[in-house]
Amino acid sequence: MAARSKSVRSGNGPANSRGKPTLRTIADITGLAVTTVSRALANAPQISIDTRNRVRQVALDIGYSPDRAAQRLKTGRTNVIAVLLEPHEEILGYGTSVMAGIAKALQGTSYHLIVMPNFLNAANIDAINYIIRNSMADGLIFSRTEPLDPRVMLLSENGFPFVTHGRTELATAHAFVDYDNFTFAYEATRRLIAKGRRKLALISGPAGYTFAGHIQHGFMTAVREAGCAYEILSDIDLDSPAGAIRDRIRRRYAEKDPPDGFACGGEVCALATITGMTDCGLTLGLEYDIVAKQTSQLLGAIQPRVDTIYEDLTATGEHMGRILLRRIAGSTDINELQLLLSPELPFETQAAGAAS
């Protein structure tokens, strides 16, 4: 019935130049117009239920899937979420953990996750410019913010949806997920004090990043409250190679008044600290203690058990994904776009909440 008026296609098969079925193929088979098919698949209310079902069935039968390039060209939306991965994230699969979380958040949506590895050119403001200009994605996720992060400024100015892992101190609010590194460091330091340690040392993040400041602040608050001696280990940080940290620990121990308690912002650096101390003939839990941030199962191999405080990077990724989707959908409600994860609370019971 209802034969097409003009330019009837040869057969009913996937009569496409590239071999893949298109809307046109379905239109030919059903005798409907391309418009109707498009609408039916989009579940438009103006198309009768019967037609919608019929079209859906045919689409299923012939294995139709929409051409993303065409959709993208027409709508201007990419259906892509980009993650900016940086060199530092090589260590211990930070990237993969976070990405697993993001992927989880994107599951069931039409969004794809693409990773823009920034391994090559350190100037990552360029990468962001590139993404905006080439409209490579509908939204962006990246990490390790600075207090006055230029990337955040650029994206904000352009109204490009994004979520950061980490806070800034910029006036214009933006979407973020952050771990409460102040509380982490405060708690870690308190634990060291509770273990009877009296000369505490901190290995924090690289200077310049917001989270490094938070860690330092938490550490300082705790040592000052307790009135105990402290130091922040210079020349090294979280990202330093294990060997460098190990050497630094050894050198420090050769000087006077070496620390007997270490707050470590990461696992590798805890590991390196232990190694350095072992070099000096000292035993963890006996002559000194460590409290470290844990993001993987690495320290599970270490003995004796290192005292850790957990940061769930996969959950972080999942939150960032969800928040970004909200932002892309148009939300500007800061309360549902910002999330500060506490070290204590497990993922499930975590509630959204604003932060400074």
Added chain:
Amino acid sequence: MAARSKSVRSGNGPANSRGKPTLRTIADITGLAVTTVSRALANAPQISIDTRNRVRQVALDIGYSPDRAAQRLKTGRTNVIAVLLEPHEEILGYGTSVMAGIAKALQGTSYHLIVMPNFLNAANIDAINYIIRNSMADGLIFSRTEPLDPRVMLLSENGFPFVTHGRTELATAHAFVDYDNFTFAYEATRRLIAKGRRKLALISGPAGYTFAGHIQHGFMTAVREAGCAYEILSDIDLDSPAGAIRDRIRRRYAEKDPPDGFACGGEVCALATITGMTDCGLTLGLEYDIVAKQTSQLLGAIQPRVDTIYEDLTATGEHMGRILLRRIAGSTDINELQLLLSPELPFETQAAGAAS
């Protein structure tokens, strides 16, 4: 001069509905036709040098960049390379190392790297089907092949360009980069024997993967040559959590004739082995030795220095990238599509070569 005949655009600015300059914008400014502009930017020889330069200059001035969606729709090419990342690769940034290499290979080309994280659904043949059907990419890279890998079969059947990290035993040749795990294991075992160890144990990859078989084969060859006692530690493998390996080592030590030399396929598992042995009061280099495969700087933190054999994952990624580009360009010459990396040779001097 040369005013456009019909439908002259309002101004000379980015008179686009979406605000971004297009070929049309350049055409209006230069007074040329869209066709000519397209050709000029593609550096077509039929366009005069003068025009080419003029067009390029204008494009630069107004910040033109081609719309990938439109190019993609028209040409059918996506300019995208996809990497299938799997859960196991979380450990120690395998994924990120490899991706850094791939990104390096893609640098300067028009290709983008996108990562399809397969964290969620273990059935990753689906992911591949999805990529093929939705033509998400022009080429694919993935790892951990099985001898009769169904993914390889599917891709081969569809003529979809891909490179695997790892070999298969399929009849139809395909592009791959692989590390010579036989030689790695053989060499590692020989080193243990040279250190005077006489009861050797192997921690290999998960059963079913091609590389696990290669490791086992290398190990067996070496122990048989030397005629020394050996065992393959059951119940655990490379991917086992550190705690599980540690426990397994402890249990094994409680039994009779414990091994005094360990060949470990990975760093975390070496670390866990050391921990387990330390639990039993044994010292590395004294009562036992380890030779492990090294893919990161993790073991640099460990003391005493663990004997390792290096696998350069970034180089692997770079090779895979280059080979995939060749394959996409149409090469079917197996000699330039297959590469077996030897443990010994540094990256620079590595030459392409066929493999079994």
Added chain:
DNA sequence: TCGTATGATGAAAACGTTTTAAATGGACGA
């Protein structure tokens, strides 16, 4: 002077969608 080769440019169609605006055909109230 004419036809033709040559070198440069252009018009129009196509890729597969979505969207705007219009058409169709009853049903219904007057």
Added chain:
DNA sequence: TCGTCCATTTAAAACGTTTTCATCATACGA
């Protein structure tokens, strides 16, 4: 009987490229 409204469906344009096929000077050999 006629106009109006509603529910469906459709035609056509558009998104920004690339590509096929034409056009148009100009120069050139005869």
